[in-house]
Amino acid sequence: MNGVHDMGGMDGFGQVEVEANEPPFHHFWEGRVMAMSRAIGANGGINIDAQRFSRESLPPPVYLASSYYKKWFLALQQLMIGRGMVGADEVAAGHALRSSPPLQRGTFSLKDVARVTVRGSFHRDVSTSPAFKPGDKVRAKNINPTTHTRLPRYVRGHVGIVERINGSHVFPDSAAHGNGENPQWLYTVVFSGRELWGADADPTLKVSVEAFEPYLDPA
Amino acid sequence: MSAHDHDHGHDHDHGSELSEMQLRVRALETILTEKGYVDPAALDAIVETYETKIGPRNGARVVAKAWTDPAFKRALLDDASKAIGTLGHVSRVGDHLIAVENTPQRHNMIVCTLCSCYPWEMLGLPPIWYKAAPYRSRAVKDPRGVLADFGVALPQETEIRVWDSTAETRFLVLPMRPPGTEGWSEEQLADIVTRDSMIGTGLPKVQP
Numbered sequence: 443m444n445g446v447h448d449m450g451g452m453d454g455f456g457q458v459e460v461e462a463n464e465p466p467f468h469h470f471w472e473g474r475v476m477a478m479s480r481a482i483g484a485n486g487g488i489n490i491d492a493q494r495f496s497r498e499s500l501p502p503p504v505y506l507a508s509s510y511y512k513k514w515f516l517a518l519q520q521l522m523i524g525r526g527m528v529g530a531d532e533v534a535a536g537h538a539l540r541s542s543p544p545l546q547r548g549t550f551s552l553k554d555v556a557r558v559t560v561r562g563s564f565h566r567d568v569s570t571s572p573a574f575k576p577g578d579k580v581r582a583k584n585i586n587p588t589t590h591t592r593l594p595r596y597v598r599g600h601v602g603i604v605e606r607i608n609g610s611h612v613f614p615d616s617a618a619h620g621n622g623e624n625p626q627w628l629y630t631v632v633f634s635g636r637e638l639w640g641a642d643a644d645p646t647l648k649v650s651v652e653a654f655e656p657y658l659d660p661a
Numbered sequence: 662m663s664a665h666d667h668d669h670g671h672d673h674d675h676g677s678e679l680s681e682m683q684l685r686v687r688a689l690e691t692i693l694t695e696k697g698y699v700d701p702a703a704l705d706a707i708v709e710t711y712e713t714k715i716g717p718r719n720g721a722r723v724v725a726k727a728w729t730d731p732a733f734k735r736a737l738l739d740d741a742s743k744a745i746g747t748l749g750h751v752s753r754v755g756d757h758l759i760a761v762e763n764t765p766q767r768h769n770m771i772v773c774t775l776c777s778c779y780p781w782e783m784l785g786l787p788p789i790w791y792k793a794a795p796y797r798s799r800a801v802k803d804p805r806g807v808l809a810d811f812g813v814a815l816p817q818e819t820e821i822r823v824w825d826s827t828a829e830t831r832f833l834v835l836p837m838r839p840p841g842t843e844g845w846s847e848e849q850l851a852d853i854v855t856r857d858s859m860i861g862t863g864l865p866k867v868q869p
Contacts, residue, residue: 450774450801450825455794458810458862466712466786471686473708476786478690480707481699494776510777510792512682519689528692536688538695551700559710561782563756564829592827594774596801608757608830628828639802646820649801652828 443495443588444595446502451596451639472511479518480558481550488521491618495590496521566625568610573627573655578604580631581661582653590618593657597649601661602633605650613654627655716785720833721854723748723783725847727760728838738762741833745783758783762835763861767820770807770861771832772800778826783833784856791860801825811862834861841867 467473482488496517505513522528532539574580582597592614608628616624635647693699723745727734736744741760758780761769773779774797779787790796799807804821808814815821824832836858842850857863
Protein backbone atom coordinates (compact mmCIF):
# COMPACT_ATOMS: atom_id res chain seq x y z
CA MET A 443 0.00 0.00 0.00
CA ASN A 444 1.13 3.55 -0.64
CA GLY A 445 1.23 4.49 3.04
CA VAL A 446 3.15 6.96 5.13
CA HIS A 447 5.32 4.08 6.32
CA ASP A 448 7.02 4.12 2.89
CA MET A 449 9.30 7.02 3.83
CA GLY A 450 12.33 6.70 1.59
CA GLY A 451 13.10 10.09 -0.01
CA MET A 452 10.52 12.14 1.88
CA ASP A 453 11.59 15.56 3.13
CA GLY A 454 10.71 17.63 6.16
CA PHE A 455 11.16 15.18 9.04
CA GLY A 456 14.18 17.06 10.35
CA GLN A 457 17.47 15.96 11.84
CA VAL A 458 18.30 12.55 13.22
CA GLU A 459 18.28 12.86 16.99
CA VAL A 460 20.46 10.37 18.83
CA GLU A 461 19.87 9.53 22.47
CA ALA A 462 23.09 8.69 24.30
CA ASN A 463 23.12 5.39 26.20
CA GLU A 464 19.61 4.54 25.06
CA PRO A 465 18.00 1.65 26.99
CA PRO A 466 16.31 -1.24 25.08
CA PHE A 467 12.94 -0.05 26.42
CA HIS A 468 11.99 3.36 27.77
CA HIS A 469 8.91 2.16 29.63
CA PHE A 470 7.85 -1.14 31.13
CA TRP A 471 4.89 -1.40 28.77
CA GLU A 472 7.10 -1.23 25.68
CA GLY A 473 8.79 -4.51 26.56
CA ARG A 474 5.40 -6.13 27.18
CA VAL A 475 4.14 -5.02 23.76
CA MET A 476 7.23 -6.36 22.02
CA ALA A 477 6.98 -9.67 23.90
CA MET A 478 3.22 -10.06 23.28
CA SER A 479 3.70 -9.36 19.58
CA ARG A 480 6.37 -12.05 19.31
CA ALA A 481 4.37 -14.52 21.39
CA ILE A 482 1.05 -14.11 19.60
CA GLY A 483 2.84 -14.04 16.26
CA ALA A 484 4.62 -17.32 16.99
CA ASN A 485 1.79 -19.30 18.57
CA GLY A 486 -1.24 -17.57 17.12
CA GLY A 487 -0.30 -17.84 13.47
CA ILE A 488 0.02 -14.10 12.84
CA ASN A 489 3.09 -13.89 10.64
CA ILE A 490 5.52 -10.97 10.49
CA ASP A 491 4.08 -9.76 7.20
CA ALA A 492 0.54 -9.56 8.58
CA GLN A 493 1.90 -7.68 11.60
CA ARG A 494 3.75 -5.23 9.37
CA PHE A 495 0.66 -4.67 7.23
CA SER A 496 -1.41 -3.99 10.31
CA ARG A 497 1.07 -1.30 11.41
CA GLU A 498 1.15 0.22 7.93
CA SER A 499 -2.64 0.30 7.92
CA LEU A 500 -2.90 2.57 10.95
CA PRO A 501 -4.39 5.91 9.87
CA PRO A 502 -1.54 8.17 8.71
CA PRO A 503 -1.96 10.75 11.52
CA VAL A 504 -1.86 7.92 14.08
CA TYR A 505 1.17 6.32 12.42
CA LEU A 506 3.12 9.57 12.39
CA ALA A 507 2.18 10.72 15.89
CA SER A 508 2.55 7.44 17.78
CA SER A 509 5.73 6.13 19.34
CA TYR A 510 7.20 2.95 17.86
CA TYR A 511 5.83 0.51 20.41
CA LYS A 512 2.50 2.32 20.54
CA LYS A 513 2.18 1.50 16.82
CA TRP A 514 3.01 -2.12 17.60
CA PHE A 515 0.37 -2.15 20.35
CA LEU A 516 -2.39 -0.61 18.25
CA ALA A 517 -1.62 -2.95 15.35
CA LEU A 518 -1.51 -6.08 17.51
CA GLN A 519 -4.76 -5.27 19.27
CA GLN A 520 -6.48 -4.46 15.98
CA LEU A 521 -5.25 -7.70 14.39
CA MET A 522 -6.47 -9.79 17.31
CA ILE A 523 -9.87 -8.10 17.29
CA GLY A 524 -10.07 -8.55 13.51
CA ARG A 525 -9.34 -12.26 13.80
CA GLY A 526 -11.82 -12.76 16.63
CA MET A 527 -9.09 -13.68 19.10
CA VAL A 528 -10.04 -10.80 21.40
CA GLY A 529 -13.33 -8.87 21.59
CA ALA A 530 -13.55 -5.09 21.46
CA ASP A 531 -15.81 -5.40 24.50
CA GLU A 532 -13.06 -7.28 26.32
CA VAL A 533 -10.55 -4.55 25.49
CA ALA A 534 -12.99 -1.98 26.87
CA ALA A 535 -13.55 -4.08 30.01
CA GLY A 536 -9.85 -4.84 30.52
CA HIS A 537 -10.67 -8.51 31.14
CA ALA A 538 -11.65 -11.63 29.24
CA LEU A 539 -15.44 -11.86 29.10
CA ARG A 540 -15.59 -15.30 27.49
CA SER A 541 -13.35 -18.23 26.79
CA SER A 542 -11.74 -18.59 23.36
CA PRO A 543 -10.33 -21.52 21.41
CA PRO A 544 -6.64 -22.07 22.19
CA LEU A 545 -3.97 -20.59 19.93
CA GLN A 546 -2.83 -22.76 17.02
CA ARG A 547 0.32 -23.74 18.92
CA GLY A 548 -1.13 -23.50 22.41
CA THR A 549 -0.26 -21.17 25.27
CA PHE A 550 2.96 -19.28 24.66
CA SER A 551 5.11 -20.47 27.55
CA LEU A 552 8.74 -20.58 28.65
CA LYS A 553 9.58 -23.48 26.35
CA ASP A 554 8.67 -21.26 23.34
CA VAL A 555 10.95 -18.33 24.20
CA ALA A 556 14.08 -19.60 22.43
CA ARG A 557 12.03 -20.00 19.25
CA VAL A 558 11.25 -16.27 19.06
CA THR A 559 14.60 -14.87 20.20
CA VAL A 560 16.52 -16.46 17.30
CA ARG A 561 15.46 -15.60 13.80
CA GLY A 562 13.80 -18.31 11.83
CA SER A 563 14.60 -19.01 8.21
CA PHE A 564 12.52 -17.43 5.45
CA HIS A 565 14.18 -19.55 2.78
CA ARG A 566 11.83 -21.85 0.87
CA ASP A 567 12.77 -24.07 -2.05
CA VAL A 568 11.21 -23.33 -5.42
CA SER A 569 11.17 -25.43 -8.58
CA THR A 570 12.04 -22.55 -10.92
CA SER A 571 15.47 -21.11 -11.73
CA PRO A 572 16.12 -17.44 -11.06
CA ALA A 573 15.12 -15.26 -14.03
CA PHE A 574 17.98 -12.82 -13.44
CA LYS A 575 21.69 -13.09 -12.71
CA PRO A 576 24.21 -10.67 -11.24
CA GLY A 577 24.97 -7.89 -13.72
CA ASP A 578 21.53 -7.96 -15.38
CA LYS A 579 19.75 -4.64 -15.90
CA VAL A 580 16.27 -4.66 -14.42
CA ARG A 581 13.44 -2.16 -14.04
CA ALA A 582 11.43 -2.10 -10.82
CA LYS A 583 7.81 -2.41 -11.85
CA ASN A 584 5.42 0.47 -11.47
CA ILE A 585 3.00 -1.29 -9.16
CA ASN A 586 0.67 0.36 -6.66
CA PRO A 587 -1.16 -2.38 -4.78
CA THR A 588 -3.42 -1.35 -1.92
CA THR A 589 -2.24 -4.53 -0.18
CA HIS A 590 1.12 -5.26 1.45
CA THR A 591 4.26 -4.94 -0.64
CA ARG A 592 7.95 -4.52 0.09
CA LEU A 593 8.79 -2.63 -3.08
CA PRO A 594 9.28 0.96 -1.90
CA ARG A 595 7.83 3.76 -4.02
CA TYR A 596 11.15 5.50 -4.55
CA VAL A 597 12.50 2.74 -6.80
CA ARG A 598 9.36 1.99 -8.81
CA GLY A 599 9.90 2.54 -12.51
CA HIS A 600 13.66 2.93 -12.09
CA VAL A 601 16.43 0.88 -13.67
CA GLY A 602 19.04 -0.88 -11.55
CA ILE A 603 21.55 -3.69 -11.69
CA VAL A 604 21.16 -7.10 -10.08
CA GLU A 605 24.09 -7.50 -7.68
CA ARG A 606 23.28 -10.67 -5.74
CA ILE A 607 20.85 -13.54 -5.75
CA ASN A 608 19.80 -14.13 -2.15
CA GLY A 609 17.90 -17.39 -2.57
CA SER A 610 14.17 -18.00 -2.67
CA HIS A 611 12.11 -16.64 0.21
CA VAL A 612 8.57 -16.36 1.54
CA PHE A 613 6.83 -13.64 -0.52
CA PRO A 614 5.48 -10.99 1.91
CA ASP A 615 2.92 -9.70 -0.59
CA SER A 616 1.18 -13.09 -0.38
CA ALA A 617 1.94 -14.12 3.17
CA ALA A 618 0.60 -10.89 4.70
CA HIS A 619 -2.87 -11.66 3.39
CA GLY A 620 -3.20 -15.36 4.12
CA ASN A 621 -2.43 -16.29 0.52
CA GLY A 622 0.32 -18.73 1.39
CA GLU A 623 4.08 -18.39 1.35
CA ASN A 624 4.30 -18.33 -2.45
CA PRO A 625 8.13 -18.30 -2.36
CA GLN A 626 10.01 -16.15 -4.88
CA TRP A 627 13.60 -15.47 -5.84
CA LEU A 628 15.09 -12.53 -3.97
CA TYR A 629 17.76 -10.20 -5.37
CA THR A 630 19.85 -7.28 -4.22
CA VAL A 631 19.25 -4.61 -6.90
CA VAL A 632 21.46 -1.49 -6.95
CA PHE A 633 20.39 1.92 -8.27
CA SER A 634 22.53 5.00 -8.78
CA GLY A 635 21.59 8.08 -6.79
CA ARG A 636 21.03 9.99 -10.03
CA GLU A 637 18.69 7.32 -11.40
CA LEU A 638 16.54 7.67 -8.28
CA TRP A 639 16.81 11.37 -7.44
CA GLY A 640 17.85 13.13 -10.63
CA ALA A 641 20.80 15.13 -11.87
CA ASP A 642 21.32 16.98 -8.58
CA ALA A 643 21.82 13.78 -6.58
CA ASP A 644 25.09 12.95 -4.85
CA PRO A 645 27.17 11.37 -7.66
CA THR A 646 28.81 8.97 -5.19
CA LEU A 647 25.48 7.55 -3.95
CA LYS A 648 24.28 4.03 -4.68
CA VAL A 649 21.18 2.55 -3.07
CA SER A 650 20.12 -1.08 -3.07
CA VAL A 651 16.84 -2.71 -2.22
CA GLU A 652 16.04 -6.37 -1.67
CA ALA A 653 13.64 -7.09 -4.52
CA PHE A 654 11.54 -10.18 -5.11
CA GLU A 655 11.39 -11.44 -8.67
CA PRO A 656 7.75 -10.42 -9.23
CA TYR A 657 8.83 -6.79 -8.62
CA LEU A 658 11.24 -6.79 -11.58
CA ASP A 659 11.18 -6.62 -15.37
CA PRO A 660 14.19 -7.03 -17.66
CA ALA A 661 15.52 -3.65 -18.83
CA MET B 662 -13.18 0.44 20.69
CA SER B 663 -13.73 3.07 23.34
CA ALA B 664 -14.21 6.77 22.75
CA HIS B 665 -10.73 7.09 24.18
CA ASP B 666 -9.26 5.90 20.89
CA HIS B 667 -10.30 9.06 19.14
CA ASP B 668 -7.56 10.84 21.01
CA HIS B 669 -4.80 9.36 18.86
CA GLY B 670 -3.01 11.68 16.58
CA HIS B 671 -3.49 14.66 18.85
CA ASP B 672 -0.74 15.99 21.01
CA HIS B 673 -0.40 14.26 24.32
CA ASP B 674 1.91 15.36 26.96
CA HIS B 675 4.39 12.62 27.73
CA GLY B 676 2.90 11.74 31.09
CA SER B 677 -0.63 11.21 29.83
CA GLU B 678 0.46 8.96 26.99
CA LEU B 679 2.54 6.99 29.43
CA SER B 680 -0.22 6.33 31.90
CA GLU B 681 -2.73 5.70 29.13
CA MET B 682 -0.39 3.19 27.50
CA GLN B 683 0.44 1.49 30.78
CA LEU B 684 -3.25 0.90 31.37
CA ARG B 685 -4.08 -0.21 27.83
CA VAL B 686 -1.13 -2.60 27.57
CA ARG B 687 -1.84 -4.05 30.99
CA ALA B 688 -5.46 -4.61 29.95
CA LEU B 689 -4.45 -6.49 26.80
CA GLU B 690 -1.92 -8.62 28.68
CA THR B 691 -4.58 -9.44 31.27
CA ILE B 692 -6.97 -10.57 28.55
CA LEU B 693 -4.33 -12.68 26.77
CA THR B 694 -3.34 -14.28 30.07
CA GLU B 695 -6.91 -14.99 31.13
CA LYS B 696 -7.62 -16.59 27.77
CA GLY B 697 -4.59 -18.84 28.12
CA TYR B 698 -2.82 -17.35 25.11
CA VAL B 699 0.33 -16.33 26.97
CA ASP B 700 2.16 -17.14 30.19
CA PRO B 701 3.39 -13.79 31.59
CA ALA B 702 6.60 -15.50 32.74
CA ALA B 703 7.41 -16.24 29.09
CA LEU B 704 6.90 -12.55 28.26
CA ASP B 705 9.28 -11.67 31.11
CA ALA B 706 11.86 -14.02 29.58
CA ILE B 707 11.59 -12.40 26.13
CA VAL B 708 12.02 -8.92 27.62
CA GLU B 709 14.95 -10.07 29.74
CA THR B 710 16.66 -11.60 26.71
CA TYR B 711 16.68 -8.26 24.89
CA GLU B 712 17.56 -6.27 28.01
CA THR B 713 20.48 -8.39 29.14
CA LYS B 714 21.62 -11.00 26.61
CA ILE B 715 21.45 -9.63 23.08
CA GLY B 716 23.16 -6.39 22.21
CA PRO B 717 25.86 -4.73 20.08
CA ARG B 718 28.60 -6.65 21.91
CA ASN B 719 27.67 -9.65 19.75
CA GLY B 720 28.39 -7.74 16.57
CA ALA B 721 31.51 -6.12 18.02
CA ARG B 722 33.03 -9.53 18.71
CA VAL B 723 32.39 -10.58 15.14
CA VAL B 724 34.04 -7.42 13.78
CA ALA B 725 37.06 -7.80 16.08
CA LYS B 726 37.46 -11.40 14.95
CA ALA B 727 37.32 -10.35 11.30
CA TRP B 728 39.97 -7.69 11.93
CA THR B 729 42.38 -10.23 13.38
CA ASP B 730 41.64 -13.41 11.40
CA PRO B 731 41.79 -13.05 7.59
CA ALA B 732 40.28 -16.50 6.98
CA PHE B 733 37.31 -15.65 9.21
CA LYS B 734 36.91 -12.31 7.45
CA ARG B 735 36.73 -14.03 4.06
CA ALA B 736 34.20 -16.53 5.41
CA LEU B 737 32.16 -13.69 6.97
CA LEU B 738 31.97 -11.73 3.74
CA ASP B 739 31.11 -14.91 1.84
CA ASP B 740 28.31 -16.12 4.16
CA ALA B 741 27.93 -14.22 7.42
CA SER B 742 25.29 -16.49 8.98
CA LYS B 743 27.46 -19.55 8.39
CA ALA B 744 30.71 -17.90 9.51
CA ILE B 745 29.20 -16.52 12.73
CA GLY B 746 27.64 -19.91 13.43
CA THR B 747 31.17 -21.28 13.84
CA LEU B 748 31.87 -18.88 16.74
CA GLY B 749 30.65 -20.54 19.89
CA HIS B 750 30.73 -17.41 22.02
CA VAL B 751 28.30 -15.40 19.89
CA SER B 752 24.58 -16.10 20.04
CA ARG B 753 23.04 -17.90 17.09
CA VAL B 754 22.48 -15.40 14.34
CA GLY B 755 19.67 -16.84 12.31
CA ASP B 756 19.63 -16.96 8.55
CA HIS B 757 20.15 -14.37 5.83
CA LEU B 758 22.81 -12.17 7.41
CA ILE B 759 25.08 -10.33 4.95
CA ALA B 760 28.28 -8.58 6.10
CA VAL B 761 29.33 -5.59 3.99
CA GLU B 762 32.86 -4.23 4.17
CA ASN B 763 33.84 -0.58 4.41
CA THR B 764 36.96 0.32 2.41
CA PRO B 765 38.71 3.60 1.61
CA GLN B 766 36.68 3.58 -1.62
CA ARG B 767 33.27 2.63 -0.24
CA HIS B 768 31.26 3.35 2.91
CA ASN B 769 28.17 1.25 3.66
CA MET B 770 25.05 2.36 5.55
CA ILE B 771 22.05 0.25 6.56
CA VAL B 772 18.45 1.46 6.71
CA CYS B 773 14.92 0.10 6.61
CA THR B 774 12.80 2.74 4.91
CA LEU B 775 9.58 0.69 5.25
CA CYS B 776 9.72 -0.27 8.93
CA SER B 777 12.61 -1.13 11.25
CA CYS B 778 14.41 -4.25 9.94
CA TYR B 779 17.69 -4.58 11.82
CA PRO B 780 20.13 -7.37 12.70
CA TRP B 781 18.71 -7.96 16.21
CA GLU B 782 20.96 -10.95 16.99
CA MET B 783 24.06 -8.91 16.21
CA LEU B 784 23.10 -5.47 17.56
CA GLY B 785 20.14 -5.95 19.90
CA LEU B 786 16.98 -3.89 19.50
CA PRO B 787 17.31 -0.89 17.19
CA PRO B 788 17.63 2.59 18.72
CA ILE B 789 14.71 4.99 18.34
CA TRP B 790 16.44 7.08 15.67
CA TYR B 791 16.82 4.01 13.42
CA LYS B 792 13.04 3.44 13.55
CA ALA B 793 12.06 7.09 13.20
CA ALA B 794 11.08 9.18 10.19
CA PRO B 795 14.15 11.47 9.93
CA TYR B 796 16.56 8.57 9.38
CA ARG B 797 14.23 6.37 7.33
CA SER B 798 13.31 9.20 4.97
CA ARG B 799 16.75 10.75 4.39
CA ALA B 800 19.21 7.85 4.49
CA VAL B 801 18.51 6.81 0.89
CA LYS B 802 18.49 10.33 -0.56
CA ASP B 803 20.93 12.39 1.51
CA PRO B 804 23.18 9.96 3.38
CA ARG B 805 25.98 12.51 3.73
CA GLY B 806 23.54 14.87 5.43
CA VAL B 807 22.51 12.06 7.76
CA LEU B 808 26.16 11.27 8.50
CA ALA B 809 26.68 14.94 9.35
CA ASP B 810 23.94 14.59 11.99
CA PHE B 811 26.18 11.90 13.53
CA GLY B 812 29.29 14.09 13.24
CA VAL B 813 30.76 11.90 10.50
CA ALA B 814 32.29 13.50 7.39
CA LEU B 815 33.70 11.26 4.65
CA PRO B 816 35.93 12.27 1.71
CA GLN B 817 33.84 13.67 -1.16
CA GLU B 818 35.03 10.90 -3.51
CA THR B 819 34.07 8.00 -1.23
CA GLU B 820 31.19 5.99 -2.67
CA ILE B 821 28.25 5.83 -0.27
CA ARG B 822 26.33 2.59 -0.54
CA VAL B 823 22.99 2.48 1.25
CA TRP B 824 21.37 -0.92 1.80
CA ASP B 825 17.59 -0.70 2.26
CA SER B 826 16.51 -3.79 4.24
CA THR B 827 13.27 -4.40 2.35
CA ALA B 828 13.18 -8.20 2.81
CA GLU B 829 14.36 -10.70 5.45
CA THR B 830 18.01 -10.31 4.57
CA ARG B 831 19.86 -8.41 7.30
CA PHE B 832 23.06 -6.42 7.04
CA LEU B 833 26.06 -5.86 9.28
CA VAL B 834 28.67 -3.25 8.34
CA LEU B 835 32.26 -4.37 8.78
CA PRO B 836 33.97 -1.05 9.55
CA MET B 837 37.60 -0.31 8.72
CA ARG B 838 40.06 -1.11 11.49
CA PRO B 839 41.45 2.20 12.75
CA PRO B 840 45.17 2.89 12.54
CA GLY B 841 47.04 2.70 15.83
CA THR B 842 45.41 -0.59 16.88
CA GLU B 843 48.16 -2.90 15.70
CA GLY B 844 48.82 -5.73 18.11
CA TRP B 845 45.56 -5.22 20.03
CA SER B 846 43.70 -8.27 21.32
CA GLU B 847 40.24 -9.18 20.02
CA GLU B 848 38.81 -8.10 23.34
CA GLN B 849 40.47 -4.65 23.12
CA LEU B 850 39.32 -4.26 19.54
CA ALA B 851 35.74 -5.24 20.37
CA ASP B 852 35.67 -2.36 22.87
CA ILE B 853 36.07 0.24 20.11
CA VAL B 854 33.46 -1.22 17.76
CA THR B 855 30.41 0.92 18.36
CA ARG B 856 26.85 0.02 17.47
CA ASP B 857 26.67 2.89 15.00
CA SER B 858 29.88 1.78 13.27
CA MET B 859 28.12 -1.51 12.44
CA ILE B 860 25.08 0.36 11.04
CA GLY B 861 27.34 2.68 9.06
CA THR B 862 26.39 5.90 10.83
CA GLY B 863 29.55 5.98 12.90
CA LEU B 864 33.20 4.96 12.90
CA PRO B 865 35.07 2.86 15.47
CA LYS B 866 36.20 5.03 18.34
CA VAL B 867 39.79 4.86 19.57
CA GLN B 868 40.01 6.61 22.92
CA PRO B 869 42.79 9.24 22.91
